[in-house]
Amino acid sequence: MKTLARSRLFAPLFVALTASAWAALWLWDAGPYARYLRHASWAELPLIGALCRAAPGASLTLAASLHSAAWLLMIAAMMLPTAFPLFETFARMTSARENSRALMLLLIAGYASAWALFGLVAHGFDATLHQLADRSPALLANGWLIGAAIVALAGAYQFSRLKQRCLDKCRSPLMFIAEHWRGRSARRESFLLGVRHGVFCIGCCWALMLVMFAVGTGSVGWMLALGAIMAIEKNFRWGRAIGTPLGVALLAWSAWIVLQNARIA
Template sequence: MRNAERARLFAPLFAALVASAWIVLWAWGAGPYARYVHHASWIDLPGVAALCESVPGGSVMLDALLHSAAWLLMIAAMMLPTVFPLLANFRRLTATRADRRVLLALLVSGYAAAWAMFGAVAHGVDAVLHQLAQRTPTISLYAWLLGAGVVGLAGVYQFSRIKYRCLDKCRSPLMFVMEHWSGRSARRDSFLMGVNHGAFCVGCCWTLMLLMFAVGTGSVGWMLALGAVMAAEKNLPSGRYIGKALGVGLIAWSGWIVLPHIV
């Protein structure tokens, strides 16, 4: 297949991959095990408890593995559309190489690794908070305060300098590729480029992703809305204004959560 033909197929195949991730998430959310996409334990699944008991440390390992799989599926659905310009530029740069598919896979793997690390930390903190809430009922009474804090933090962060430094890196995909690609150690460069770009994406969007823990990580509608906002921020000329308007809205939402409890 010639380069021109591959170029025409790249965007449709990429769109099909992202669409597949959304379809799987929707099917998961509509199925009998929908609650396991949220904060519940996977160990409650029929037959899983017995399997965990037969493997040393099986409960922890299986719980972590399945939570990670769910998180990475969400990242594929939400974040891959935002990095399409980077992948398209990288594909053009490596189009004549025999190992171009491997290099592209390594780039995506590095990007996913950065978000997987963030997800592990976020899920760990979320699990600790749920454990504390179960052991200390008073904490549950003030859960609204934590929710308002997360929403308010996301709103304020939309105006921070570090947010826009990271966003600038995400909005300049060709420059980013040229800065991180030497070609001398192609596979290493590809993976590290993905990690670096993923780190900047985390720096740009981490507070928005935390909102999923406030409203439920399995909410497909919420993920669609967040994914659309993040894609617009990164890829549209008016992205900065969209981000700031969102910040105002989130701060107002945080105040609306707090108001009934102090009046």
């Protein structure tokens, strides 16, 4: 009975966790510190800014910590729903174990670790582009080229074999667990299962996540739209049908950006 009750509680708790992450993002975006969810300097923040100026090296450390916290909150809101089938299947398969909760936490931690590493790479890439733009008047004046290129890349990636292979892995959670989890070294395997699934999830979604950087990481509306698209692609039967139209739409959007700016020039 306890096992059955625990299994039934998983979905509501998962929904509550995701809803809490979205609520936190919405409150952050609606509050006085909304700009710190985007690309502004964390050193400008009251109290934190004073600490950054007082302690050498604190600015970089605090900025990295706060950006990491913001990124993980975005991942919890956007990507956890896309991986719900895996988590729910794993919860049912391990519900009879006494340490089932610990194994689930390790699975989620592994998944979050993969996305955290991607976040570091993406933020580094984004920061490098901003530095290049600041040092190049021509690039700064034509920053739309970067946005158009990223949107075009996301559109082209929709048609790639790599994306389809990653989607196939994500759409078959039971087979994925059977392939990567034996339950012998349960804790280690649970964490690594989360990491592996996170890697395939990144393979599905990295290009669309770069679009989020291009349009603004602090826009809750964009995050909600992109999160919904990625969840549909991975978790619904008709998700396969939106891949091609989405790719065409992204390529058309990129072309529209180029045409609009070519007219102005």
